[in-house]
Amino acid sequence: MPRPRVPLLSRERIREAALAIVDRAGLSDLSMRKLAAELGVQAPSLYGHYPTKDDLLDDIASGIMARVDASAFERLGWRDGLVSWARSYRAALIAHPNFVPYLASGPGKRDENLRAADAVHGGLVGAGWPPRDATMIGAATRYLVMGATLGSFSRGFADDVQVYRDRYPHLEQAHLLRAKADEIDSESFELALSAFTDGLQLRYELLGERAQRGR
Template sequence: MGRPSEPLLSRALIVETALRLVDREGPDALVMRRIARDLDVNPSSLYNHVESRVDVIEEIRGIISASIDGEAFVTEPWADAVISWAHSYRSAFAAHPRVIPLLTSQVSTSPVILRVYEQFTLAANRAGWADSDILPVLTALESFILGSVLDMSGPTVLFNPRGQEAEFPAFFRAFSALKAVDQNDPVAGPAFELGLRGLVRGLLELRAL
């Protein structure tokens, strides 16, 4: 038999397979042997294209982060840019919430996300933030965004007091008063919008101190 016209394996194919595996089974499934099994190849063949599991995770980070839009930091006022960026950040991870524990488990040097962080930092500096404040502000925002992604990937309403109204009357009233434009997303989406605007407003007030 002649040599195949295209390689059976590639870096992109390995990473795409790994991402599908995590989406399907969770972060613990990201093991090189499992990736090889899904691709029907010997595990050692993977190392001709990727260096390690860490390398695969960084490539996954790059794929997802490529959808995060930081251009608003160039064209819009800082507060408006943060809200635009946060929406694109949440959307980028919404399809892959199970990846989050992997990406928060190791230090990253990905130029894809660092490029967005550069835009964030320059815009924050122009808005009056000191360099020493940048990472705390960024981390506070990212913690909120990623927490919202995890929230939206769970049950529509996480706590249900029905049947225990007498024990928890105040919470039951709040639960019963819940009104949603989107019945499929009665809490997570509105909570994200409310929390994001509250967080940005609070950060602006702190910056002015």
């Protein structure tokens, strides 16, 4: 048989092309029509694989969230487990920052999300955190990770010294931030994560003291 002129479509190929568009131009630029053009096919060809754009986006989201590792709670203490999960979470999201708004507001019923939530909640409660606190710690960590991946603080600054020197005397070095964006963004996340877990450690120790007094 002669080879097809257009490569056969697959869900994986569609997902990769869609994510490439999002990475390049943002979520708002993705449409089934543009995706079909990217793949060299007609839009109706996509609907046999993904009936709607939301189905496609949700499948992409599941693939990204599947890279988040929450297994450290099984072998480490709650604090190191939380840090490991947060770092893995950020690493998965920072690879596709333009897709983060969908992850932040999209459906919360994916198996990947629920398995991670179950591991985090179970690890915290198993270490002695009250269930309510465990829920809030999981949510707060998610806020921290999402905030650290929605946009780059450092890349928001112009690399022109004159923009800041005359009007903003305390920002005279701000023009240097853009060149070190990856380093600053990463270290800023680590600072926030450390401060967050330091505070949780104090709270955890206080809970233990109260439990001892209550015996």
